[in-house]
Amino acid sequence: MNSxxxxxxxxxxxIIxxxxxxKEEWLEIIKDWGYFSGxxxxxxxxxxCETCYDKWVSGFCIPPEVTEQTEVL
Ligand SMILES: [Zn+2]
Known part of the structure; x- marks a missing residue:
């Protein structure tokens, strides 16, 4: 199976x-734009990638909310 x-x-x-x-993580966004968008x-x-994510969010006016992950059963 080819990945x-x-x-x-x-x-x-x-991404390696x-x-x-x-070997690393990334942010993946899938957005279905709707009627009220252009x-x-x-x-x-x-x-x-994580490096670009860090650079990206560092320019945000309000940084992402960070909470500790708890295990989901
Ligand atoms: Zn990148």
């Missing part, structure tokens, strides 16, 4: 994968 290589949309870096295991009926899909 699809993932690339960061922001910097173009490939070895034997089906990704992109009605478009689906946008993007991947952002």
């Amino acid at each position: 699809v290589s993932k690339k960061c949309n922001c910097c173009g870096k490939e 994968e070895e034997q089906g295991v990704y 992109k009605d009926m478009e689906r946008h899909h993007l991947i952002v």
